Amino acid sequence: MTVALPDQNFWRGKRVLVTGHTGFKGGWLTIWLHRLGARVSGISLQPNVASNLFELAKIESLCDSHFCDIRNTDALSKHIKNTQPEVVFHLAAQALVRHSYREPIETFSTNVMGTAHVLDALRGLECVKSVVIVTTDKVY
Numbered sequence: 001m002t003v004a005l006p007d008q009n010f011w012r013g014k015r016v017l018v019t020g021h022t023g024f025k026g027g028w029l030t031i032w033l034h035r036l037g038a039r040v041s042g043i044s045l046q047p048n049v050a051s052n053l054f055e056l057a058k059i060e061s062l063c064d065s066h067f068c069d070i071r072n073t074d075a076l077s078k079h080i081k082n083t084q085p086e087v088v089f090h091l092a093a094q095a096l097v098r099h100s101y102r103e104p105i106e107t108f109s110t111n112v113m114g115t116a117h118v119l120d121a122l123r124g125l126e127c128v129k130s131v132v133i134v135t136t137d138k139v140y
Contacts, residue, residue, distance in 0.1 A: 012037035015127070017083050019043045019070060019118060020091035021063060025134070027053040029089055034062040041083040043068050043076065044092055070114035077121040088131045090118050095136050111135065 016033050020026035021042025033040050040063035047054045054060065064083070068075045070092050093111045094100065100107040115133060122128050 006036055008036050014038045015041070015084060015086045017041050017043065017080065017085035017088045018063070018091065019089070020093060021059065021065065022047045022052070022054040022067075023091060023095075024053055026089075026091040027057060027059050029091070030059050030063050031057060038087075040064070041079075041085065042066065043070070043079050045069060069110075070117055071109055073117050073121070076117055080118075080121040081125070084125070084127045085122075086127055086129050088118070088122060088128060090115060090131065090133045092118075093135060 011033060014037075016038040018026050018030050018033070018040060019042070021030045021040075022044040026042070026044065030040050030042055042059075042063045042065045044065075044067065046067045059065070066079045068079055070076055092114060094103075094107045115135070119131070122131060
């Protein structure tokens with residue numbers, strides 16, 4: 001069995017933006033990209049639990065970290081333009097099922113309009129070469 005490994009030469013020095021970098025998947029992605037040599041920036045809400053991967057793994061030291069709600073179009077656009085990303089991984093979302101039942105409008109606002117805000121902020125930036133959007137259907 002042959003295992004394909006990521007090409008470190010591809011990622012070395014690449015400007016990569018990860019939204020949701022304080023979450024579980026975004027945190028691990030940030031660690032992985034940093035180890036591959038990417039220049040990682042993150043946009044996310046601050047972690048909301050005392051014991052979390054972001055703090056335990058010291059992810060803030062691995063990236064240029066910004067705390068911002070993706071529903072705040074002005075702050076989001078400012079951070080994205082300052083980052084000038086080549087590759088974007090959009091993972092920021094409200095992914096908790098029970099919370100989505102209690103706050104369905106907030107969930108849709110974050111997950112649907114937040115994604116639209118990210119894409120709108122990227123529109124027209126010539127530096128952007130690729131965007132990967134990760135989502136879930138479990139909260140709808």
